[in-house]
Structure formats: C-alpha cells, structure tokens
Amino acid sequence: MDGRGFHGESLTAYRPEPSKRGNNHRKNGGTVANTSKREESKVFTKSARYYDKLYAWKDYVAESANVRALIEEHGRSPGNRLLDVACGTGMHLAQLSKHYDASGLDLDENLLAIARTRCPDLAFHHADMRDFDLGETFDVVTCLFSSIAYIIEYDDLVSAFRAFYRHLAPGGAAIVEGFIRPEDWKPGHIHALHVDEPDLKITRMNVSQRRDPLVHMEFHYLIGTKDGVTHETELHVSRLYSDAEFQSAFEAAGFDVKLVDEGLMTSRSLFVARKPE
Numbered sequence: 001m002d003g004r005g006f007h008g009e010s011l012t013a014y015r016p017e018p019s020k021r022g023n024n025h026r027k028n029g030g031t032v033a034n035t036s037k038r039e040e041s042k043v044f045t046k047s048a049r050y051y052d053k054l055y056a057w058k059d060y061v062a063e064s065a066n067v068r069a070l071i072e073e074h075g076r077s078p079g080n081r082l083l084d085v086a087c088g089t090g091m092h093l094a095q096l097s098k099h100y101d102a103s104g105l106d107l108d109e110n111l112l113a114i115a116r117t118r119c120p121d122l123a124f125h126h127a128d129m130r131d132f133d134l135g136e137t138f139d140v141v142t143c144l145f146s147s148i149a150y151i152i153e154y155d156d157l158v159s160a161f162r163a164f165y166r167h168l169a170p171g172g173a174a175i176v177e178g179f180i181r182p183e184d185w186k187p188g189h190i191h192a193l194h195v196d197e198p199d200l201k202i203t204r205m206n207v208s209q210r211r212d213p214l215v216h217m218e219f220h221y222l223i224g225t226k227d228g229v230t231h232e233t234e235l236h237v238s239r240l241y242s243d244a245e246f247q248s249a250f251e252a253a254g255f256d257v258k259l260v261d262e263g264l265m266t267s268r269s270l271f272v273a274r275k276p277e
Ligand SMILES: C[S@@+](CC[C@H](N)C(=O)[O-])C[C@H]1O[C@@H](n2cnc3c(N)ncnc32)[C@H](O)[C@@H]1O
Pocket: 041, 042, 043, 044, 085, 086, 087, 088, 089, 090, 091, 092, 105, 106, 107, 108, 111, 127, 128, 129, 130, 143, 144, 145, 146, 147, 150, 151
C-alpha cells in the first residue's frame, strides 16, 4: 500500500498511542488472565435469548448478498471456505452457507447455541477473535455488525486482524464492518427498540455516553412475559475507531485494505482487506 486503498482513495496515516497495558499480547491463549478477559468481554449476558427478536428489523438477507458481491469482486483465493467471526446467532451464516463452505466463531456460548440450532450442519468455534488458532485456513473471513468495535484496545485490534490474516489463504479477503465513525456519534441520543408480540414485550433503551475513544451503552431492558415484567441492564462498551485507525491496524497485520464506499448499514464503515497472493 502506498497510502491509498485498492481504488486510489488517500488514507491518512495513523500512529497509535503506545499501549497502556504494555506488551501483553497473548501468544498461546488459555492463561487465567485471558480467561477473565474473555469473561469480561461477553456482552449479551442478559439478552442472548432475545437477540433475534431485538434485531428482527435488520435485513440479513440483503446484507449477505452485498457481502457476497464484495467477495466476488475482491476475493483472489480460488476456494470457497468462509469463516464468520463474531457470528452471533448465525443470521448471516444462514444466508452465506447457501454459497460457501461456512463456519462461525464467537465468544458467547449462549449466542453460539442459537447459531448451532439455526445452522446444524455448520461447524462453530467458541473463541476470542483477539487471538484464535483453528489450525485451518479460509478464503473469506467476515466480521460484521460492528462486532470489531467491542475490541477496545488498539493493540488487540491489530492482534485480531493478525488472527484473521493467519486464517486466510493467499489472496483471501477479510470483510469487516466497522462501527459509527467518531465524527458521527451523537452523545446524549436516546435509543429505543421495541419487541411487540402477543406473548413477549420488550423495550430496550439507552442514552449514548461518550468517553473518548469509547462509548458506553448501558442497555435497560423491560421484559414482559406471562410471568410478569422484569428489568435487566447490560453494559456494552465499544470503541469509536476512525477509518485511519482501522486502516492502519489492517496494514500492521499485513493486509492491503480498501474502504468500501457504501457500507452495509447507514453510517457504518466497511472494509475489504486482502491478504497478498
Ligand atoms: C452486535 S453482535 C453481532 C453478531 C452477528 N455478527 C450479527 O450480525 O448479528 C456482536 C458479536 O460480537 C461477539 N464478540 C464480542 N467480542 C468478541 C470477541 N472478543 N471474540 C469473539 N466474538 C466477540 C459477541 O459475542 C456478539 O456475538
């Protein structure tokens, strides 16, 4: 890369701050510290079983078709193997597995259980995207719906992209959907989502809190079932990465990266990063 994406757009150089936690990369996984870090990183602790209801508005079919078009355009590896990292409940995989020899990976066993039920023929891996080793390679790695923004340390972002890189065949492509850009985040915005079914009512509400470079989303759930109404809270902490930070991290991992002009969702960045052939 010479400071430009595949298609010539200029990329602003980004120099990361030195890591505050030192050079604490996990090479082999499985330490006590890693285990607790993995536990801390789980986010859908109260809402996993409602995940598909809460995101019923999301057009996974159209998004998967767009992902497929990007693979057709940018993939240079001849095979057909796809790994969806942070696959959640497997909604993209249910579509992508019609065209690819697909498998999924996620940190959250509860979400993986739903994915396994949805796609019983696929292989799923319980692992942390910051450092995983499946001992196999793929032609495509996807990481969608801003899952990457849950990686809140820049060094861990590079580490995750290195793991994606290691799991790609030469010419293979990683397709990564970023989050809201820092300049587009609206602090103090009140978000509300509703599920309204005869036997289940949910309202999820939060007010965006910005603590640069992080955002704290404390989701409050009011969940109504025939047994009564319960209130649960869940804290989701994500990082607002700039396009330049993402691009720099991809390049540090060895990728050639391109920012896609039109993302899968309004206002969210989308990158295609290719491993050299
Ligand atoms: C917003 S959900 C997106 C799930 C799915 N890709 C979708 O489109 O519905 C974020 C996902 O990231 C997963 N996740 C968060 N941190 C992770 C990590 N360090 N390693 C693997 N998965 C992680 C969560 O468990 C969750 O499934």
